[in-house]
Amino acid sequence: MRRIHVIGIGAGDPEQLTLQAVRALRGTDVFFLLDKGAAKADLTRLRRDILDTHIPEGTYRLVSAPDPERDRAAGGAAYAPAVExxxxxxxxxxxxxxxxxxxxxxxxxxxxxxDPALYDSTLGILEEVLERGSVTFAYDVVPGISSVSALAARHRTGLSGVGRPVQITTGRRLSGGFPEGVEDVVVMLDAHQVFRRFADEDVDIYWGAYIGTPDEILVSGPIAEAAPRIERLRAEARERKGWIMDTYLLRRRPGKPSGDPR
Incomplete structure (x- = not known):
């Protein structure tokens, strides 16, 4: 039977691969790569760099195909159908x-x-392929170092305080305000820089873009002070590269309960 490895490759640094991931890479005959176009050619190059770092040349095949376009303008009630x-x-x-x-x-x-288990669709899509029934295969999952873990490590901080939960959400969800009862929030997929709405509150931000790559950018501090710099760096990076991948941690300072407007 055909077998598929779903391999978490970390946030971009070839040295972030686990020994299990390297072993899976070396046991693979065919790697499937999705081409996201010229603007995101760096993403394909990084994958190739990882293969060149860990696998002898000529021991595998690369199969590339254009990634289907997604309607990114769809919002509101149209968002979920567009994703589906x-x-x-x-x-x-x-x-x-x-x-x-x-x-x-x-x-x-x-x-x-x-990490394949965090904000990625590959596992769900492979299950959908199996449900269609026209092709059969077995698959396994190799966990990886997520951008969330790499962000915390690069900022030399934990994701939560003692006895406090941490929540991972999106910018779309955060636009409704800080989650109730949570003081530490990791935000992904925030194209609109929603963190700016908390500039008048006692909240610190730990922000990173292109984490684990040579283009990595890190900013931290009170939102009121850090937000202008993040906006400028983010705009410059997006203009220079044509795309951006960033995430951040928001942390309320001790003594300011969730929902406190001060």
């Missing part, structure tokens, strides 16, 4: 790639940024 349509298109692509490019006795792999 995109996932369906990816499932059809994965189904074709596995059926046509992977032999019955071969092992294939998808390289997933960070």
């Amino acid at each position: 349509d995109w996932r369906g298109a990816r499932a059809a692509l994965y189904e074709r790639l596995i059926a046509e490019e992977l032999g019955e006795d071969e092992r294939g792999a998808f390289l997933v940024w960070g």
Whole structure:
């Protein structure tokens, strides 16, 4: 039976791969890469750099295909249907790639940024492919160092205080305010820099972009002081590279309960 490895490759640094991930890479016959276009060519190059670092040349095949476009303008009630349509298109692509490019006795792999269990659709899409029933395979998951873990490490901080929970959410969710009863919030996928709404509160931010890569940018401090610098650096980086991947941790200072407007 065909076998698929879903391998977490960390936030971009080839040295962040676990020994388990390296072993899975070296046991793979075919790597499937999604081409996200010229603007995000760096993402493909980083994957190739990881393979060049850990696998002897000529021992594997690369199969590349254009990533289906997603309607990123869809908002409100149209957001969920747009995501589902995109996932369906990816499932059809994965189904074709596995059926046509992977032999019955071969092992294939998808390289997933960070950790496959955190804000990634690969596992759900592979399950959808299996449910369609036209191609069969077994798959396993190799955990990786997420951008969240790498962010905390680069800022030399923990994700939560003693006895306090931490919540991971999106900018879209954070726009409604700090989660009730939570003092530490990790935010991903924030294209609108929602953290600015907390500039008048006693909240610190630990922000990072392109974490684990040579282009890494880090900023931390009270939001009122850090926000202007983050906005400027973020705009400059996006203009220079054509894309940006960032995340951040928000932390209320001790003595300011969630919901305190001061």
